[in-house]
Amino acid sequence: MFNDLSRMGKYLGQAARMLVGMPDYDTYVEHMRSKHPEQPVMSYEDFFRERQDARYGGGKGRPVRCC
Numbered sequence: 001m002f003n004d005l006s007r008m009g010k011y012l013g014q015a016a017r018m019l020v021g022m023p024d025y026d027t028y029v030e031h032m033r034s035k036h037p038e039q040p041v042m043s044y045e046d047f048f049r050e051r052q053d054a055r056y057g058g059g060k061g062r063p064v065r066c067c
Contacts, residue, residue, distance in 0.1 A: 032041045
């Protein structure tokens with residue numbers, strides 16, 4: 001029972017983070033280790049910055065706006 005509640009909590013947390021646009025670092029790490037073991041895993045700070053840049057442009061010639 002506690003295993004199911006823990007799993008449900010994990011998925012609800014992941015869904016909530018996706019709704020507000022916050023990336024899921026743990027999922028990224030799992031993916032990189034299982035699918036791309038030869039590549040380095042970014043730190044949380046680098047991952048967060050990269051996701052923010054991908055979402056909002058990060059001043060790379062694209063306008064920074066929400067809509």
